[in-house]
Amino acid sequence: MAATFPNITPSSRNLTMGDLPSKVYRAMSGATVRRAFGNKKTGYVMKLQFKNLGDDVSVFSGTQRTVKEILDHYCEANGTFDNFNLGLGLTKGMGTETANYFKGNASQSPEVRWRYAKPPEVQSVKAGLSNVSVELIGEINA
Amino acid sequence: MSENQIRICQFIKLETTTKPEKPYYYQNYFIKENKTLGGVPYSFVPFEIEGGVSSLNADNQQVTLRLPASEYAVRLVELGDGNRLSKLVVYTRFINANGAIKTGGFDEYYVGIGASFSDDTIELRFRSALDGVAAGFPARTLTEENVGILPLESTLSLR
Numbered sequence: 001m002a003a004t005f006p007n008i009t010p011s012s013r014n015l016t017m018g019d020l021p022s023k024v025y026r027a028m029s030g031a032t033v034r035r036a037f038g039n040k041k042t043g044y045v046m047k048l049q050f051k052n053l054g055d056d057v058s059v060f061s062g063t064q065r066t067v068k069e070i071l072d073h074y075c076e077a078n079g080t081f082d083n084f085n086l087g088l089g090l091t092k093g094m095g096t097e098t099a100n101y102f103k104g105n106a107s108q109s110p111e112v113r114w115r116y117a118k119p120p121e122v123q124s125v126k127a128g129l130s131n132v133s134v135e136l137i138g139e140i141n142a
Numbered sequence: 143m144s145e146n147q148i149r150i151c152q153f154i155k156l157e158t159t160t161k162p163e164k165p166y167y168y169q170n171y172f173i174k175e176n177k178t179l180g181g182v183p184y185s186f187v188p189f190e191i192e193g194g195v196s197s198l199n200a201d202n203q204q205v206t207l208r209l210p211a212s213e214y215a216v217r218l219v220e221l222g223d224g225n226r227l228s229k230l231v232v233y234t235r236f237i238n239a240n241g242a243i244k245t246g247g248f249d250e251y252y253v254g255i256g257a258s259f260s261d262d263t264i265e266l267r268f269r270s271a272l273d274g275v276a277a278g279f280p281a282r283t284l285t286e287e288n289v290g291i292l293p294l295e296s297t298l299s300l301r
Binding site for chain 1: 146149150170171173174175187210237
């Protein structure tokens with residue numbers, strides 16, 4: 001498992017819950033039969049936006065994290081290969097119970113491991129300043 | 143009213159020729175759980191089974207057991223003589239909404255005929271344990287004396 005995601009508070013966060021792995025048979029009549037293939041939900045998605053981060057140097061005299069830290073973490077996690085824990089910053093602004101649910105600290109927490117769904121995207125907005133888009137996926141490890 | 147949601151768990155018992163006294167017990171529904179069936183614990187392995195189970199001619203139907211190409215699957219094949227002549231029992235059981243195994247179900251028996259590797263999966267191939275006897279098969283021994291040179295493969299056609 002790679003190190004925890006850097007403690008950066010996102011500018012926006014979009015969460016999609018996981019679902020039971022299942023298939024639907026839909027008859028010509030419209031009647032459906034659903035078959036479940038497992039007893040745990042998987043496929044959680046967390047889309048994050050980090051706006052106006054300093055590329056290499058913090059724009060707030062060292063108090064704000066940088067784009068480089070996210071990219072370093074992506075490299076450390078071997079891209080989309082390894083999983084890691086969500087950092088404190090990623091759940092900032094959430095209610096405590098919801099945050100604990102997604103961080104795996106609640107009794108009903110999904111038994112998923114988080115990893116990058118795809119490489120982070122960096123959009124330069126001005127010299128030394130960028131927006132970063134990150135998409136994480138929570139899946140069950142076999 | 144019939145149910146329109148079904149949950150099916152397949153339990154398998156795999157007995158290799160190299161270690162028949164130590165069968166593998168796996169199930170594919172209860173993720174990261176051990177489930178007991180008939181007093182035996184079955185551990186979770188994400189396998190899937192695919193293939194025909196019967197036909198009108200009672201042919202020797204082929205069934206494929208697909209596993210992810212993980213360490214235990216490679217070991218299972220390599221230490222199990224390439225799945226040659228291993229014995230597979232598939233117990234199909236229905237699960238209720240509370241996650242309990244319903245009574246009853248179906249048991250099927252197969253014999254291993256080999257395995258194949260791909261980049262992300264390992265396939266163990268099996269055939270049904272009892273070969274079918276086609277209708278009209280002559281009730282006498284098939285020898286080179288009465289039919290000539292016999293083919294080496296299993297494809298025989300009676301004309």
